[in-house]
Amino acid sequence: MSWIQKYLSEEDFKKIEDTISRVEEDTRGEIVPVIVRRSSAVGHVPLVLTLLLTLIVLVAEFPFSDWLWVTPWVYLWPALVVVFYLISLALSSSKWIQKLLVSEKDELFQVHQRAELEFHKNTVHRTQEGTGVLIFVSVMEKKAVILADEGISKKLPPETWNEVLHPFRERLRKGEWGDGFVQAIENCGKHLKTHFPITSEAKNELKNHLVVKD
Structure with missing residues (x-):
């Protein structure tokens, strides 16, 4: 997928992977970042x-x-x-x-639909304690979404993720895609560490890398 090279370098991929591994050393939460080329249908x-x-x-x-x-x-x-x-x-x-030629309303709807699809496709919903978090970005629309599984939603209100999304979107707007992901992962980790600290029985249930899709 050569298109991703315009936004993220090999070094960015490595930094994102290392950040996930480091953050998850302190929490039972599982963070999965996903970036897609677009979410909106453009056949019309x-x-x-x-x-x-x-x-x-x-x-x-x-x-x-x-x-x-x-x-x-x-x-x-x-x-x-x-x-x-x-x-x-x-x-x-x-x-x-x-x-x-895609309205803002349609963009928002389709980005959220794609985020929910990737949440399930990447098995973020299958962690043992329901502690999966998806950090989703759709490039064409320049929109970001964070979805948290049931276990997290019981303890953290939706407003929590707005605090993470605001600086993340600013980074994306400036073209700082790699640093934006790193910052968003670290900010998610701070919340997860407070409510879902690591235990001796905890294990890594999902892969620690950035998922790239068309």
Whole structure:
């Protein structure tokens, strides 16, 4: 996944892994960081762009409609729509275009949906005491979510994670992705250490690395 190299270096990966291992030495909590390329569905983008381009041309040609909508010029319109669609396919690969044509409300909903999916796919919900925490980032939307399992939620209110998310999002906004993950893991660890300190019977139940997915 070459795209991740734009945001995180090999050194960042190592720092994140070392931070998880170090933090989990003091707590029974299990921290799983996940980063995905995008969460929002963008299959509609080429069609929306095609409609927009067609509409723009229709408006632009209105003064000339008397001769453009007669034979033989009228037969060019199907070909033009096909050309617009091909152009739209090329443009729709742009992350900027994708973000432009997905509403903020849809982004929030789909990022949270993807976070919940990754929470289960990465078995964060299967720790013995319900002490798993997911730190989730979706790159295209530049949004972060923290999900905690049932055991943690009984002791820590949702506002706890807002305190962790605020500086994390600031780091992401500045492009400090690696340091942002490290800081978020350490901050989560402080809360977990207080309520779920390490015991002699505790064992590492989940892998200590950053999960990367498209």
